[in-house]
Amino acid sequence: MSQKNAALKADFDRDGVVIIRDFVGPEAVRQIRTRAEQATEGDTREDQFSNVTKGLEKRDSYFGELLNNGPQVPILEALLGKKPEPTTASFFTKNENAQEVHPHSDALEGVVTWIALDEVNERNGCLQFLKGSHKRREEFKHLRAHVPTDLSGHPDLFEAAMSPGDIVIFRPTTVHWSGPNHDRSPRRGFNCFYVGDPFKGWKKKGQKDWHAAKKAKHAAMAK
Numbered sequence: 302m303s304q305k306n307a308a309l310k311a312d313f314d315r316d317g318v319v320i321i322r323d324f325v326g327p328e329a330v331r332q333i334r335t336r337a338e339q340a341t342e343g344d345t346r347e348d349q350f351s352n353v354t355k356g357l358e359k360r361d362s363y364f365g366e367l368l369n370n371g372p373q374v375p376i377l378e379a380l381l382g383k384k385p386e387p388t389t390a391s392f393f394t395k396n397e398n399a400q401e402v403h404p405h406s407d408a409l410e411g412v413v414t415w416i417a418l419d420e421v422n423e424r425n426g427c428l429q430f431l432k433g434s435h436k437r438r439e440e441f442k443h444l445r446a447h448v449p450t451d452l453s454g455h456p457d458l459f460e461a462a463m464s465p466g467d468i469v470i471f472r473p474t475t476v477h478w479s480g481p482n483h484d485r486s487p488r489r490g491f492n493c494f495y496v497g498d499p500f501k502g503w504k505k506k507g508q509k510d511w512h513a514a515k516k517a518k519h520a521a522m523a524k
């Protein structure tokens with residue numbers, strides 16, 4: 302492993318979250334933005350997480366290629382010590398002031414990436430993390446993305462202010478959230494989940510249980 306990746310891995314293991322600046326260039330950012338806007342054009346959801354569109358890879362194979370073979374994949378392999386297991390690619394916007402994602406974790410295993418497509422900061426609802434929370438699962442396992450929990454004064458708070466092309470890489474167990482968009486400037490991100498099949502355990506238990514689990518999870522998280 303290169304010295305650079307070894308240092309990144311040390312930070313990732315300690316904090317459960319790292320940012321790499323200027324990870325993709327302006328042309329790639331433009332391409333992701335344009336294709337994600339096209340892929341989601343005409344969507345008319347109005348639920349709490351209407352700003353979250355998963356399954357981009359099913360709408361445009363460009364996103365399948367990015368999810369499976371994008372420049373982040375070798376870095377993720379270095380960080381995890383094994384190949385990441387792609388789950389889905391998503392577009393996260395935040396056009397309405399009220400669109401908040403409350404503190405939560407995503408899954409027990411794997412890794413998550415989020416590439417900034419705009420300038421994102423506290424004013425327009427950038428991602429926020431609790432550094433080291435991936436090592437304190439018990440303490441945070443009650444958190445749910447649809448339930449408000451105020452962690453803004455937490456001593457381990459890490460604000461992921463980013464410029465277009467920066468990438469944040471985090472453990473799905475690292476507590477994260479994003480607040481309201483106070484200034485209504487564009488706040489778009491391209492996210493990839495590498496958590497394998499989140500319903501694997503349930504599938505083993507039987508079809509009926511699995512469908513029930515899937516329904517319950519979608520109802521609870523809708524994201």
Ligand SMILES: O=C(O)CCC(=O)C(=O)O
Nearest residue numbers: 393402407415479490492
């Ligand atoms: O983009 C956001 O506002 C939330 C992202 C998130 O919760 C996630 O990537 O799991």
